[in-house]
Amino acid sequence: MTPKRILLLGKRPDVMQRLLRQVHEAGLQAQGSTDLPTFHQQFNALDFDLIGLGGGLEQPERQALLLAFRRHNPAVEVVDLVAPLVVEQLRYHTQKVAAPLLSDLRVRVPDDVEISFIAADACRLEASFYHYNPQPVEQVVFAGEVPQGVNVVEISKTSLGPGPNFVALKTKTGEILAGRIEA
Missing domain, CATH: 2.60.40.10 (Immunoglobulins)
Known part of the structure; x- marks a missing residue:
């Protein structure tokens, strides 16, 4: 099974660094960015299977990102993340075999x-x-x-x-x- 390609987006660089370290230590591969105004220049939604939006993002930002991702890659899964649960959430979304409950x-x-x-x-x-x-x-x-x-x-x-x-x-x-x- 090919590992899912994961992108994490958030607001705080210190939190992003900590979360990326935890995610990598858990054996998952992910990229991350806190540079929201230029994320579309750094990343292509077609290159990812799963995009996690950090909790610090306000609702208008979340909606704009969701629409942009879905416009470029309708198949991408976008999930809201809560920092203390990020590893658990990503494990579930990368390993799930059944439809969500x-x-x-x-x-x-x-x-x-x-x-x-x-x-x-x-x-x-x-x-x-x-x-x-x-x-x-x-x-x-x-x-x-x-x-x-x-x-x-x-x-x-x-x-x-x-x-x-x-x-x-x-x-x-x-x-x-x-x-x-x-x-």
Whole structure:
């Protein structure tokens, strides 16, 4: 099996260097860049199977990158990454053999944090919030069974930490679906 070609994009050079070191130590090969304005001059989306977007990227940047990648390579898989889980996330996406169990993650913060997603089958799920203080802080906010179909989990806003926050949904199969919480 040919190894997947991986590109990581993020904002902070110090975080990118650390993540690339961890990814390489885990036996995965990846390239990375924090130079977003010129990434398209450095890299061609056709040269990659998997592109990971770092958590520091704001929603408009993420959307612009996603559209640019898909325009050049409709087959490329683009995933949202959370720094403390990058190796786990990349391992899952490079080794998966089955269709994803979770999809369509959406997070809204009207009054509480509303996490919606689709589960292809009923499964046991753990949801965690992450923030940096200055090191990564994880807080498990939900653990339990979810039914097949559309699911909505509401968590109190008081569970959010300072600065950017992220949610990660984890299944027992190793799947991790993550995204940034835009409060």
